[in-house]
Amino acid sequence: MARGLSPLMRMGKKYGLEWWILLIGAVIILAIIIMAIFPGAFAPFNPHDQNTGPQLLPPGGSHLMGTDNLHRDVWSRIVYGSQTIMRIAILAAILSSFSGISLGLISGFSGGILDRILSLIMDSVYVFPGLILAIAFAAMFGPGVFNITLAVAVIYIPTYFRLVRGQTLSIKEELYVEAARSIGASSFTILWKYIFPNVIATTVVVFTLNVADAIMIEAALTYLGLGLPPSIVDWGMDLAMGKKFLPSGQWWLITFPGAMISILALGFTMLGEGLAEILNPRLLER
Amino acid sequence: MVLILLSILFVVLRLTPGDPVSAMLGGHAPERVIEQKKEELGLNRPMVIQYLDYLWQVCRLDLGESMVFKQRVTTAIAEKLPATIELTFFGLIITLFLGVFMGAYAADRRRQIQDSAIRLYGIVVYCIPVYWMGLMLQLIFGIWLDILPIAGRTGPRVFASTFEKTGFYILDTILVRDFSALGDVMIHLILPSFTLGLVLSGIFVRLTRANMLDVLRADYIIAAEARGIRHRKIVYKHALKNAFIPILTMMGLQVALLMAGAVLTETTFSWPGMGRLLLERIYLRDYPTIQGTIIVFALIVASVSLIVDIIYAIVDPRIRY
Numbered sequence: 001m002a003r004g005l006s007p008l009m010r011m012g013k014k015y016g017l018e019w020w021i022l023l024i025g026a027v028i029i030l031a032i033i034i035m036a037i038f039p040g041a042f043a044p045f046n047p048h049d050q051n052t053g054p055q056l057l058p059p060g061g062s063h064l065m066g067t068d069n070l071h072r073d074v075w076s077r078i079v080y081g082s083q084t085i086m087r088i089a090i091l092a093a094i095l096s097s098f099s100g101i102s103l104g105l106i107s108g109f110s111g112g113i114l115d116r117i118l119s120l121i122m123d124s125v126y127v128f129p130g131l132i133l134a135i136a137f138a139a140m141f142g143p144g145v146f147n148i149t150l151a152v153a154v155i156y157i158p159t160y161f162r163l164v165r166g167q168t169l170s171i172k173e174e175l176y177v178e179a180a181r182s183i184g185a186s187s188f189t190i191l192w193k194y195i196f197p198n199v200i201a202t203t204v205v206v207f208t209l210n211v212a213d214a215i216m217i218e219a220a221l222t223y224l225g226l227g228l229p230p231s232i233v234d235w236g237m238d239l240a241m242g243k244k245f246l247p248s249g250q251w252w253l254i255t256f257p258g259a260m261i262s263i264l265a266l267g268f269t270m271l272g273e274g275l276a277e278i279l280n281p282r283l284l285e286r
Numbered sequence: 287m288v289l290i291l292l293s294i295l296f297v298v299l300r301l302t303p304g305d306p307v308s309a310m311l312g313g314h315a316p317e318r319v320i321e322q323k324k325e326e327l328g329l330n331r332p333m334v335i336q337y338l339d340y341l342w343q344v345c346r347l348d349l350g351e352s353m354v355f356k357q358r359v360t361t362a363i364a365e366k367l368p369a370t371i372e373l374t375f376f377g378l379i380i381t382l383f384l385g386v387f388m389g390a391y392a393a394d395r396r397r398q399i400q401d402s403a404i405r406l407y408g409i410v411v412y413c414i415p416v417y418w419m420g421l422m423l424q425l426i427f428g429i430w431l432d433i434l435p436i437a438g439r440t441g442p443r444v445f446a447s448t449f450e451k452t453g454f455y456i457l458d459t460i461l462v463r464d465f466s467a468l469g470d471v472m473i474h475l476i477l478p479s480f481t482l483g484l485v486l487s488g489i490f491v492r493l494t495r496a497n498m499l500d501v502l503r504a505d506y507i508i509a510a511e512a513r514g515i516r517h518r519k520i521v522y523k524h525a526l527k528n529a530f531i532p533i534l535t536m537m538g539l540q541v542a543l544l545m546a547g548a549v550l551t552e553t554t555f556s557w558p559g560m561g562r563l564l565l566e567r568i569y570l571r572d573y574p575t576i577q578g579t580i581i582v583f584a585l586i587v588a589s590v591s592l593i594v595d596i597i598y599a600i601v602d603p604r605i606r607y
Contacts, residue, residue: 017402021409127539127591131546132564132583136576139568216415220550223417224565243421243554247436251425258418265413273409 022274028267036082043076047233052076059252066252068238069245074252078260080233085264088149089214095153097207100160105191105199107161108168119165126158134217138226148227152214163206167199205279208272212265219261235261352567352575359578362563367582368454369439370559373478374548378537380483381544385490386526386533392491393498394521404491412488416547420481420554427477434477437556478555482547486540493536497529504528531601538594541587 035042044062045052052063052073059066065074107118125133134151141147171177172195180190221227222236230237235257242253352359392404428436456475459468501507502525510520549561556562560579567575 017405127542127587128584129542129546129549129587132549132580135549135564135568136580139576212413216413219415220417223415224550224553226568239418239421246421246425246429249429251429254418254421254425258415258421261418262410262414265415266410269409269413 018274018277020274021270022278025267025270025272025274028263029271032082032264032267033086035079036086039079039083043073043079045073045076047072047077047080048231049073049076058250065256066250068241068253074238074256077233077238078235078256081235081238081257082260082264084145084228084232084234085215085218085236085261088145088152088218089211092149092152092214092218093156093207093211095149096156097160097203097210099153100157101164101199101203103157104161104164105168105196108165109172109187109191109195115165118161122158122161125155126162130155130213131217131220134221135224135226138221143227143229145228145232148218148221151221151227152217155217156210156214159206159210160203163202164199167202168195171195171198201279205272205276208268208275212268212272215261215265215268352572355572359574362575363560363578363582366558366560366563369557370548370552370561372454372456372475373482373551373557373559374544376475376479377482377486377547377551378544380479381486381490382537384483384487386494386530388487389491389494390498390521390526390529393495393502396499401495405495408488408491408495410488411485411491414485416481416485416550417554419485420478420551423477423481424554435474436477439471439474439558478551478557481554482544482551485547486543489536489540489543490533493533494529497532498525501525501529531598534594534598534601538591541590545583545586 044064050071052067052071055067055069055071059074063073063075065078067073068077103118103122107115133155137151137154138148141151177190177194180194185193218227219234219236219239222234223240225237225240228234228237238257239254239261242250242257245253352362355362388404388407392401395401424436427434456468456471459465459471498521502521507520507525510524511517515524548559549564551557552559552561553565560582564576564579567579
């Protein structure tokens with residue numbers, strides 16, 4: 001065991017705080033992923049079960065985090081809720097990175113009027129408050145898991161687009177791209193085989209931070225009551241429900257779902273931060 | 287930029303299912319009544335005509351009339367906008383104060399325990415959703431300690447109508463010299479603005495720290511150090527002043543985050559501002575008001591970046607346009 005840990009310690013010595021940040025982030029994410037995949041192993045009750053005990057029971061005993069106003073077990077709802085938020089946040093990040101990267105590649109590579117128009121649209125979406133845009137989209141698409149994923153995904157496309165477009169512009173001038181062109185490689189080959197692999201590395205960090213952000217946006221939308229039907233277990237919706245019981249002092253209804261949102265977002269942020277600093281040693285001097 | 291957002295919004299709003307007329311009249315209104323109402327609101331015209339018509343309206347600074355209430359959209363917004371500006375203004379001050387000083391301190395103590403602690407604070411605080419922060423502060427200070435109000439802009443015994451002029455309650459109460467009301471308004475501002483300020487301070491901690499590290503390495507800092515100027519004065523006066531310019535630029539970009547945070551804070555604290563207006567009207571599918579609100583948000587973002595550019599030139603005499 002000690003031997004198994006030693007490479008981890010060595011890395012810790014080499015990179016200092018960044019490495020520990022990365023490690024803690026990874027552990028948090030892993031724990032919550034396991035929880036989302038095997039909810040039965042962690043949750044003592046069905047999240048919809050309205051016969052788990054008295055209503056509004058404080059934490060303790062057989063109800064680790066108490067019960068809500070509908071007699072449901074808060075801890076079980078948190079375990080099952082992790083599935084919803086993880087699925088939406090990761091899917092949204094994949095969707096937006098996919099479209100953002102491909103649009104950025106095409107726009108940067110082809111240039112011209114297409115590039116001009118795309119950049120203009122992306123820039124205006126980029127500077128606008130993301131959440132407000134997501135609210136507008138979520139409201140228009142109506143409730144549903146896929147609709148909310150889409151609403152969250154839309155606001156992150158410009159982030160990838162700007163990053164990838166900028167890099168494509170500079171890579172396209174590199175000598176090896178010119179060499180490829182001179183031996184008659186098609187545009188698609190150049191984009192896919194020469195430019196894309198050089199661009200993808202930087203997007204990894206952005207992706208991780210993007211998931212963290214998407215988690216908070218998703219929870220914000222469901223907290224505001226936009227996004228999901230009540231049959232789905234979700235942290236943001238539990239938080240909104242718990243809010244009604246705040247004046248009467250039922251603190252556990254808001255404390256735990258909110259803490260989980262923060263912890264999960266924290267996990268992805270820490271992973272991203274750690275990755276950013278380790279992948280980019282120039283920053284280490286700071 | 288405003289135009290583009292407007293166009294995207296217009297198209298998506300009209301293409302999505304669910305129309306305001308059936309929402310307004312209830313699901314079981316007879317076909318004839320629905321058609322009549324649509325005709326009245328001009329929803330039966332071709333989309334391009336509707337779009338051009340709307341653009342022309344916006345150019346005249348007329349955001350149209352609410353589809354649900356008999357009220358101009360501009361009136362509704364004018365009523366709510368001061369509340370949002372008041373909230374974001376104080377939130378921003380708290381953020382800047384906390385973020386800039388902590389960031390500068392961390393940069394000064396680079397790689398020491400204080401630095402690590404502040405950097406962790408920056409990351410953790412960034413990951414706390416604004417609404418949860420608001421709820422927890424409400425719980426602690428409003429319910430458990432019972433020292434601060436948790437909702438609204440004024441208490442039950444203070445009537446805004448007695449002093450309301452501009453809608454900025456702090457300004458209004460000072461204008462009519464009603465100081466007990468001023469105190470009440472201030473107390474109601476504490477929790478919401480701290481919620482907003484705390485959450486955003488994380489970003490500023492990081493920004494300030496990074497910029498300060500660059501500045502602290504500059505030759506003139508070493509020169510100042512060599513001349514024997516007190517260390518504290520060098521860090522917080524010489525260095526911070528120079529690090530402030532990039533921070534200012536970023537501040538312009540963070541306004542978007544501030545606005546988003548304000549929407550959530552308003553919901554949590556029942557703060558009658560733009561965010562609440564937007565959400566209320568979304569439930570009612572009141573297109574003109576939704577569009578109007580979003581336009582105003584876009585205008586705010588655009589004008590703030592203009593203001594930042596102007597301040598930029600004032601703060602740094604080297605910049606000339």
